[in-house]
Amino acid sequence: MAFVRLLASPLLASSTADALQRRCAGDGSLLAFVSDPDIDTTVCSLRVPDEGLRKAVASLTETIGVAQSVGRAFRIEIQHSDAASAISDEALRAVAVDAQGALRSSIYIARRAMAAGPWSAARAMGWGPQGLVLGDAAPSLPFGGAESSGVAIEVGSPTVILKARLAGGLSGAQMHAIARVCGSGQAGFVEAAVYPIALSRDGSAYFVIELSDVKRVPPHRVLTLLEIEARRYGARLGLGALLSDAPLSVFLGALATHMALPVNAAQVIETHVPAQTVQATS
Secondary structure, three states: OEEEEEEEEOOOOHHHHHHHHHHHHHOOOEEEEEEEOOOOEEEEEEEEOHHHHHHHHHHHHHHHHHHHHOOOEEEEEEEOOOHHHHOOHHHHHHHHHHHHHHHOOOEEEEEOOOOHHHHHHHOOEEEEOOEEEEOOOOOOEOOOOOOOOEEEEEEEOOOEEEEEEEEOOOOHHHHHHHHHHHEOOOOEOOOEEEEEEEEOOOOOEEEEEEEOOOOOOOHHHHHHHHHHHHHOOOOEEOOOEEOOOOOHHHHHHHHHHHHOOOOOHHHOHHHHOOHHHHHHHO
């Protein structure tokens, strides 16, 4: 089983986002769909069988189309527990060629074989002010005259993405200092990448956190460190949001840690509701 995550920045138009969500929910593959204005990014997460990978990605890019690619950056994350052997170079190139044709954009292909922290400096398309930003990498499949910022296709093991908000009037320099301490290739948790994104008018600072191993480094550990560092500058942790799908064990572990009580999956109401019902009401 493979997982596909599409990120588009700036936000997709509401009509396109609705069409994308309906198309993915219709076949039962949709895991999560979020359009977050704080980071100006739409995120769509799917679960697909290995043999259906090319079709699933093509469905996403064709639904978006050329018109919605103008002025946008896209990242397509293909995730598998055994990505190195399950997703061949030939299959990956076929996905890339399809995406280039649908979005008329240059394609940047990479296989992630490292933790999220060091990967933050090596990847072709990371996070920057107001969303996704392309680095200095050369395209694997260039497209002359493209009006899109580019499409990065990353292959690797599953990751989790969340947004964190710090309230208290931080500066840009302070945001970067906090991010370096909490998650990077040189400091903090190596399995976490913490990206400073934006400062809002009310003084809130937004970060994107990517985790490559939630067993070793669960989200609540990174958020705890984020708040500790924020308090050094007079800020505090505010409301955040999950931007991708995540294992239930992540939340059970956080509850057990902070409540000091035994917690198991049977105590979660949603585990007793058929998946079709959950998708229909989400």
